[in-house]
Amino acid sequence: MAQRTLRDFLKLLEQRGQLRRISAPVNPDLEVAAIADRVLAAGGPALLFENVIGSPMPLVLNLLGTVERVVWSMGLERVEELEELGSRLALLQQPRPPKGLQETAAFGRVLWDLVKARPDLDLFPPCQQIIQKGDQINLDQLPLIRPWPGDAGRVITLGLVITRDPETRVPNVGVYRLQQQDAHSMTVHWLSVR
Incomplete structure (x- = not known):
């Protein structure tokens, strides 16, 4: 069953022995990342x-x-x-006319899955119960980490960034490293090859 919220997923991980709670005080400047790196390298839990x-x-x-x-x-x-899901999603990424009955059936299953997929109609999900705007925003309150000694500041290592092409207006969602600049702004680390 799909985990609808982060809380649900954390509960599942804890039930399966794949989450460790650390109650001791930890420093987000280098210490948190060092602990997480060691645990990840050993194949350890979240x-x-x-x-x-x-x-x-x-x-x-x-x-x-x-x-x-x-x-x-x-x-x-x-x-x-997961591999099956990847194959099915690949059909949608670059659709082409199916060749034969087997491909037609596979494409039909993917289309049926799309018909069944619906967004959650929860008008007040937990992630939107506290909304901060303008001067209320204070990135200093977030537990951002500085993972490496050479980093210029605190970061979100895999931040979800939503952008829109200024010419075509086509939206894009990507995962990028975000670095805090001050209490109200962050910069995005885009590679020049992108």
């Missing part, structure tokens, strides 16, 4: 830091640190199911 120095919020890392956890995050149980 980590929930409950007491991040300087932040009123907890911090979770390595949620998707193993293929198994990626599979679970998508509501699947086996890696093979």
Whole structure:
């Protein structure tokens, strides 16, 4: 079953022994990343830091640190199911007329899945119950980390960024490294090859 919220996913990971809670105070400047790197390198669990120095919020890392956890995050149980999903999504990325009955049936199954897929109609999901705008925004409250000694500041290592092409108006969603500049702004790290 798909995990609808981060809370649901954390609960699932905890039930399956794939989440460790760390209640001791930890420093987001180098210490959190060092701990997370060691645990990830050993194939260890996701980590929930409950007491991040300087932040009123907890911090979770390595949620998707193993293929198994990626599979679970998508509501699947086996890696093979993830591979099947990838194949089905590839049909949508570059659709072409099916050749033969088998391809027609496969495309039909993907279309049926699209028909069944509906957005959640929850008008007040937990992630939108606290909304901050303008001067209310204070990035200093977030438990952002500085993972490496040479980093210029605190970062979100895999931030979801939504942009829109200024000419075509086509939206794009990508995952990028975001670095905090001040209490109200961050910069996006785009590679020049992109």
